[in-house]
Amino acid sequence: MRPKIKLTLVEKRGIHGCHRGHKIGDQFDYDTDRGKLCPMAMHVAFPYIDILRYGGTPPRAQNGEIRFCCPDSDVINVFRIEVEETT
Structure with missing residues (x-):
C-alpha cells in the first residue's frame, strides 16, 4: 500500500x-x-512524492522537514510534505 x-x-x-x-x-x-x-x-512536488512512495529519503530542510517551493518567482510559496502514518 x-x-x-x-x-x-x-x-x-x-x-x-x-x-x-x-x-x-x-x-x-x-x-x-x-x-x-x-x-x-504539483510539478515540483512530484519527484519528492515519488521518492517517498518508493521508500527513499528526499533532501530535507535544516529543521528536518521535507520542503519545496512554488516555481513562480513572484509568489514563492513554500510547501511541507509529510507521510501520514496509517494505523
Missing part, C-alpha cells in the same frame, strides 16, 4: 499573492486533492 502524502503551505516568500489563491495553512492530500493544488507546485 502506498503511503498517504500530505502537502501543507507553510510559508510565503514572494511579493505577490498566489495565482490559485493558496494561503499559508492550506493542506492537500496528494491522492484526493490533486486538482486543487496549483499545477506548477
Whole structure:
C-alpha cells in the first residue's frame, strides 16, 4: 500500500499573492486533492512524492522537514510534505 502524502503551505516568500489563491495553512492530500493544488507546485512536488512512495529519503530542510517551493518567482510559496502514518 502506498503511503498517504500530505502537502501543507507553510510559508510565503514572494511579493505577490498566489495565482490559485493558496494561503499559508492550506493542506492537500496528494491522492484526493490533486486538482486543487496549483499545477506548477504539483510539478515540483512530484519527484519528492515519488521518492517517498518508493521508500527513499528526499533532501530535507535544516529543521528536518521535507520542503519545496512554488516555481513562480513572484509568489514563492513554500510547501511541507509529510507521510501520514496509517494505523
